[in-house]
Amino acid sequence: MPPTRHQTIKDVAERAQVSTATVSRVINRTGKVHAKTAARVTRALEELGYVPNAWARAMATDGSDLMGLIVPDILNPFFAAIYSGLNExxxxxxxxxxxxxxxxNPEKERQALHMLGRxxxxGIIITPAHPAANLAAIERIGTPVCLVDRRLAKNLWDLVLIDNVNGARQAAQLFVAAGHQRIAIIAGPQDSTxxxxxxxxxVDALAAEGLDMPPEYIKFGDFRQESGFSLARELxxxxxxxxxxxxxxxxxxxxxxxxxxxxxxAALGETVAVIGFDDIPISTLTDxxxxxxxxxxxxxxxxAAKLITARMEAPEKPQETVVLGPQLVIRGSEKIAGLLRWI
Amino acid sequence: MPPTRHQTIKDVAERAQVSTATVSRVINRTGKVHAKTAARVTRALEELGYVPNAWARAMATDGSDLMGLIVPDILNPFFAAIYSGLNExxxxxxxxxxxxxxxxNPEKERQALHMLGRxxxxGIIITPAHPAANLAAIERIGTPVCLVDRRLAKNLWDLVLIDNVNGARQAAQLFVAAGHQRIAIIAGPQDSTxxxxxxxxxVDALAAEGLDMPPEYIKFGDFRQESGFSLARELxxxxxxxxxxxxxxxxxxxxxxxxxxxxxxAALGETVAVIGFDDIPISTLTDxxxxxxxxxxxxxxxxAAKLITARMEAPEKPQETVVLGPQLVIRGSEKIAGLLRWI
DNA sequence: GATGTGTCTGTAAACGATAACAAGGAGAGG
DNA sequence: CCTCTCCTTGTTATCGTTTACAGACACATC
Incomplete structure (x- = not known):
């Protein structure tokens, strides 16, 4: 392959015997262009296989048409799904x-913010790694920011949240309804919302049902698989x-x-019942x-996409929060054989 | 927040009482700058919170410092892992x-190629959706291309492959060693390498062991979960x-x-044994x-990163292929209770 | 024929950075 | 004191695109 330089709008202009302004007008459908001229330009465009240069365009129009999404874990299906919805x-x-x-990781997050800045x-959509670590850096961002799933220490940005309290309450109530008395929790880090x-x-939902949780039934993990494993063994x-x-x-x-x-x-569904937060691919495979x-x-x-595009159009509009409701998917693992419901 | 325009190198130059050239020199450590001047510039840089404009830089230097990775499924841990290695x-x-x-999807792939072109x-690292669908578009790319995991109909690009034949052979031999006679396969689409x-x-490995596979034991899926499910039920x-x-x-x-x-x-390890290609998070959770x-x-x-950076430095060097070896991880599901090994 | 009104097209100045070149100043050597 | 170097810095063209502005032409109207 020859070391083909990218074709520029100038190359197209020459071949079509017009000025670069006219080519630009044809490409972006802005301003009047005679049908015959437009046809000549379009042909040149195709013949040269012209691909517009996004940066040059961005520089001239002051708009990159680029949005950044910063997630704590690309491997987690949860964030992959958010990306998918955002992207579409x-x-x-x-x-x-x-x-x-x-x-x-706050340090890698800082790097990511910086890169997207460069x-x-x-617009930046982010699930922050820590509620305060990069607060200053995020405040300094000149473009719209939307937080997803986690809050920051300051409440300055649009938010997409899940009603976590409600989701946890439903889980608690289901356990109680299934007859459990000794109920434990593997909680997440307490510096995240x-x-x-x-x-x-x-805890509150159980208390409302008259059940107090002893401290040894409350374990604190870090949202990683390994901590789930070791804390479960402790329980x-x-x-x-x-x-x-x-x-x-x-x-x-x-x-x-x-x-x-x-x-x-130990055996799932026999000695111990489980409810998890967030679905996983194996949910239907366990027994x-x-x-x-x-x-x-x-x-x-x-x-998130809607919030951030709305803010791009109206940067000064009041801060907005969208709270979506979680849904309990009951498949059976919340019960154990030994406990009978007497309804 | 005030509608802060991004600071430019010009703003920094003014504040530091120097020309933009000097600022550029300080930022990129190119050319000599007096220590005292450099200090003044560095201070201005920090005070203004200057963030360089990657496009403007790209335009001036003709280098975006950007690499594209196109994968067929962001949710698949396999590709997330490739991204991770590439990125680092x-x-x-x-x-x-x-x-x-x-x-x-070839159409979405075409769009992705076009976007990265704009x-x-x-450099573009890609696991093509189809061996020929976007062949022309890929040939037209002016920058280095590296294929990962899948070939294309033409052999023009650097490649990172896995020795699939070898991996499948090891699986076959392990089944035979475990005493199986009735061995089936859920194969992938036959238009992918x-x-x-x-x-x-x-098939060849089994033949070498004297076992012929009847056609009804060979099922063709599309690499998605759903096809694995229905084909397994047929088997x-x-x-x-x-x-x-x-x-x-x-x-x-x-x-x-x-x-x-x-x-x-049916029961895993009792009526039917299983070997899978590629590890999955639940591998250790099944029984x-x-x-x-x-x-x-x-x-x-x-x-892939090494191949593509090498080619960026020497575009005309001969095409290169890296073949990595798969490894059999034996955990137990290749046997069933009913079959005894007599070694 | 002078004037006006469109329609179409070109010229040239941005945008933010880099880099080739030029130039100023200081110090050394004669 | 003049000249030569070297160090440091500024001037300016450039990258590829958009866009405000101006100009050229055709046609209609009075």
Whole structure:
């Protein structure tokens, strides 16, 4: 292959015997162009296989048509689904979405913010790694910002949230309805809003049912599989192990299942019941299949796209929060054989 | 927040009482600048919170420092791992990676190629959705291209491949060693190289062991979970169902497990044994845990980064192919209780 | 024929950065 | 004191695109 330089609008102009302004007018359908001239330009465009240069355009128009999405874990289906919803909606508005992984790590997140700044993203959708770590950097961003799933220490930005309290409450009530008395929770980190809210909702709902949670039934993980595994083993090793465990995110649920599976004498649906927060691909493969609190993940991305494009058009409009409701998907793992409901 | 325009190099120059050239020199450490001047510039840089404009830089230097990665499925951990390896290696070389999802769909892939072209990506790493659909478009790309995991109809580009034949052979031999006679395969689409090679390797290896595969034991799926599920049910419903099934990718393996789980009388490790191609998060959670042919996914991304950066420096060097070896991870699901090894 | 009104097209100045070139000043050597 | 170098800095053209402005022409109207 010859070292083909990219064709420019100038090359097209020459070949079509017009000025670059006219070519630009044809490409963008702005301004009047005689049909015959337009045809000549279009032909030149095609013959040369012209591909517009997005940066040059961005520089001239002061708009990159680029949106950044920063997620803590590209591997987590939850964030992949958000990307999917965001991307589809953004594409309709002529915007491209660049997804970057922060690894849930403030330093990498800082780098990601900086990179998207350099490429002049016109809007940033982010699930922050930490409620305060990059607060200053985020405040300094000159473009619209929309937070998804997690809040920041300051309430300055549009938000797409899930009603975590409500989701956790539904899980708690289902456990109680299934007859459980010894109910434990593997909670998330308490410096993240979902971590706090899910714990809160769960504990409060049990209290409302007259059940107090002893401290040894409340374990704090870090939303990773490994912590779900080890904390679950701690719970199973108690003198009076819980008969029901609520796990506060999908990865920890994986670890929890692994722990139950490998723990002598423990068996899902027999000695211990489980409800997880967020669906996972294996939900339907366990025995019994897994009951989970499920979130409208893709819809979260769609809403984020709407919020941020709205703000791009009206930067000074009041801050807006969209709260979506989670839904309990009951598949069976919330019960154990030994406990009978007497309804 | 005030509608802060981005600071430019000119703003910095004014504040530091120097010319834009000097600022540029300080930023890029090119050319000599007096220590005192440099300090003044650095201070201005910080005080204004200057963020360089990547496009303007790209236009002036004719280099976007941008690489594109096009994958058929962002949700598949396999591709997420490739991204991870690619990204880390690229970052060391000052390159940013933009991952785009083609949905394994030639039309969306075409759009992705076009988008990366507009943003003047300096290299494209791609797992093509189809061996020929976008061949012309890919040939027209003016920048280095590296194919990962799948070939194209023409052999013009650097390649990172897995020895699929070898991986499938190992699976076949393990089944035979475990005493199986009735061995089936859920193969991938035959218009993709991995699909062809894994089938080929498996069938040939069995033939070498003196086992012919009857046609009803060879099912063709599309690498999605749903096809794994339905094809597995077809196999289980045969008059003489297989005692061993090899599933040619991770998603179909999920479907296969689901089918076994839900099929009356079928049980993993008792009536039917399974080996999957590619590891999955639940491999260790099934009972027995899953035996799989595992690939060095992250390493594939690293190799792709190396190939493409090498080609960016020497565009005319001969085409190069890197073949990485898969590894059999034996966990137990390749056997069934009924069959005893007599070694 | 002078004037006005469109329609169409070209000229040239941005946008934000880099880099080739030029030029000023300081110090060294004669 | 003149000249030669070297160090440091500024001037300016350039990258590919858009767009405000102006100009050229055709046609209609009075």
């Amino acid at each position: 909606t953004a594409k309709h508005r002529g915007l491209a979405v660049w997804m970057v992984d922060s690894g849930d 490429y002049r993203a016109q 979902p971590g706090v809210e899910r714990l809160q909702g769960f 199973l090793a108690l003198d009076a192990p819980p008969t029901a465990i609520f796990s506060c995110n999908n990865l920890m649920t994986m670890g929890l299942l692994q722990a139950i599976h490998s723990y002598p004498g 019994p299949p897994l009951t989970v609190v499920s979130r409208p993940m893709k819809e979260m991305g769609v809403q | 290696t690229a970052k060391h070389r000052g390159l940013a990676v933009w991952m785009v999802d083609s949905g394994d 943003y003047r990506a300096q 991995p699909g062809v090679e894994r089938l080929q390797g498996f 289980l419903a045969l008059d003489a169902p297989p005692t061993a099934i090899f599933s040619c990718n991770n998603l179909m393996t999920m479907g296969l497990l689901q089918a076994i789980h839900s099929y009356p009388g 027995p845990p899953l035996t799989v042919v595992s690939r060095p996914m992250k390493e594939m991304g690293v190799q």
